[in-house]
Amino acid sequence: MLRYILYGLYASILVHINQWRSYESLRKRAEKKVIRQIHLAYKNVPYYKKKYDEAGVSMKDIKTLADLKKLPFITKDEIRENFPDGILALGTDIKHCHYSATTGSTGRSLPFVFSHNTHIFYNTTNFRVYTMFGYRPWHKSVYVKYTNSNVRSLGPLFRTGHVKSIITVQEQIEAIKKEKPDMLVGYASLILEIARTVTPEDLKIIRPKFISVNSELSTRDQRDYIASVFKCPVYDEYSTEETWMIASQCKEHNYHLFIDNVWVEFLNEKGEEVKPGEVGEIVLTTMMSPVMPFIRYRIGDLGRPSNKKCACGRGFPLLEAFDGRRDDSFILPSGRFVSSLKILNTFTMYIKKYLHLMEEFKVIQTDPGLVIIKLVKGKEYREDRFQELIDQLNRIFGEPVTIKVEMVDSIPSTGAVKRKAIESLVNKRDIPDLARLN
Ligand SMILES: [Zn+2]
Numbered sequence: 001m002l003r004y005i006l007y008g009l010y011a012s013i014l015v016h017i018n019q020w021r022s023y024e025s026l027r028k029r030a031e032k033k034v035i036r037q038i039h040l041a042y043k044n045v046p047y048y049k050k051k052y053d054e055a056g057v058s059m060k061d062i063k064t065l066a067d068l069k070k071l072p073f074i075t076k077d078e079i080r081e082n083f084p085d086g087i088l089a090l091g092t093d094i095k096h097c098h099y100s101a102t103t104g105s106t107g108r109s110l111p112f113v114f115s116h117n118t119h120i121f122y123n124t125t126n127f128r129v130y131t132m133f134g135y136r137p138w139h140k141s142v143y144v145k146y147t148n149s150n151v152r153s154l155g156p157l158f159r160t161g162h163v164k165s166i167i168t169v170q171e172q173i174e175a176i177k178k179e180k181p182d183m184l185v186g187y188a189s190l191i192l193e194i195a196r197t198v199t200p201e202d203l204k205i206i207r208p209k210f211i212s213v214n215s216e217l218s219t220r221d222q223r224d225y226i227a228s229v230f231k232c233p234v235y236d237e238y239s240t241e242e243t244w245m246i247a248s249q250c251k252e253h254n255y256h257l258f259i260d261n262v263w264v265e266f267l268n269e270k271g272e273e274v275k276p277g278e279v280g281e282i283v284l285t286t287m288m289s290p291v292m293p294f295i296r297y298r299i300g301d302l303g304r305p306s307n308k309k310c311a312c313g314r315g316f317p318l319l320e321a322f323d324g325r326r327d328d329s330f331i332l333p334s335g336r337f338v339s340s341l342k343i344l345n346t347f348t349m350y351i352k353k354y355l356h357l358m359e360e361f362k363v364i365q366t367d368p369g370l371v372i373i374k375l376v377k378g379k380e381y382r383e384d385r386f387q388e389l390i391d392q393l394n395r396i397f398g399e400p401v402t403i404k405v406e407m408v409d410s411i412p413s414t415g416a417v418k419r420k421a422i423e424s425l426v427n428k429r430d431i432p433d434l435a436r437l438n
Pocket residue numbers: 250251252254256310311312313314
């Protein structure tokens with residue numbers, strides 16, 4: 001037990017020092033850890049050895065981060081199929097590990113295992129996310145989550161509360177009133193629902209200093225709305241349960257990539273690194289979890305890297321933006337990605353500009369060069385105004401794409417699955433698999 005406490009203290013200090021190192025120093029450290037992790041995985045994790053042998057990769061050729069591109073990708077399906085024997089390091093005793101599973105947006109569960117040290121390290125990266133925007137140990141933090149938070153209070157320090165995500169929003173508001181958080185943490189959609197429901201009376205009691213939203217892609221509009229309701233800054237955090245912290249916003253609202261935990265590649269459809277500002281598929285390599293390493297792991301999200309520096313002075317590189325799920329994004333005839341969020345934001349912009357222009361809509365890409373908009377007209381629909389929106393979409397596409405508008409009376413819901421406003425039927429079918437291109 002004492003060993004874990006001491007390691008926790010050490011890791012906590014280390015991650016806080018890391019953020020002030022220069023980018024060059026962080027990159028060098030990451031390179032060392034990533035390469036060591038790959039060599040270890042080849043030696044200890046049967047599935048990686050088999051995979052790399054089959055791909056004809058020699059470990060002698062894996063020396064720098066630039067060599068990563070020689071390695072094939074790994075997908076959630078492969079991990080699921082090879083769990084536990086193929087994907088855990090030899091000799092791992094799950095009983096002495098942190099063992100859990102995630103469902104993600106696909107609804108299929110993915111099991112994962114961390115050593116206790118890895119789990120402690122991961123928790124210190126959470127702590128750093130919160131201190132980045134001003135959380136201090138004497139603040140009370142309250143988590144809106146489906147599981148209990150396992151952080152324990154130390155007397156007046158690290159006080160935490162937990163509000164279940166599966167109760168009604170009114171019950172959640174009552175629970176939050178009792179907890180009186182300085183910091184509120186939760187999924188963006190849950191906090192948004194709470195923000196839409198709280199009354200001015202509730203807000204006399206619920207007065208957080210900051211809010212951290214996580215685990216889902218939220219739009220800036222949604223975060224701005226939450227901030228306006230609670231009158232405090234809202235920071236977005238990007239993580240997965242299996243790889244833990246990937247990025248979070250600092251006080252400047254810039255996203256920093258935590259390259260002391262995970263190495264992040266942004267790749268185009270040919271598997272090459274995209275330029276700063278361009279949309280790429282996010283591919284992750286963990287470096288702190290030797291028991292179950294994720295090497296060139298495709299999580300299916302899109303993002304844009306940035307080469308700008310942040311005024312906060314942290315050396316962690318910046319991420320310009322998230323662009324939603326790869327599966328929802330449009331792939332144009334040239335092979336460029338256009339994010340579903342960008343298309344959705346365009347509609348939102350015109351819904352705000354011309355109230356009652358449209359009642360409901362759905363945008364479907366059926367072919368790389370063809371996009372169909374199903375539209376239920378609003379009571380103040382005007383063709384010239386809707387044409388403005390189409391012109392804007394054409395500007396975003398930036399290459400010849402036919403946009404057809406079909407007027408409909410209603411847009412049927414597909415039942416249990418949450419309806420998507422933006423959907424592409426193209427990429428699952430026609431886009432070459434990055435893994436096969438490699
Ligand atoms: Zn910053």
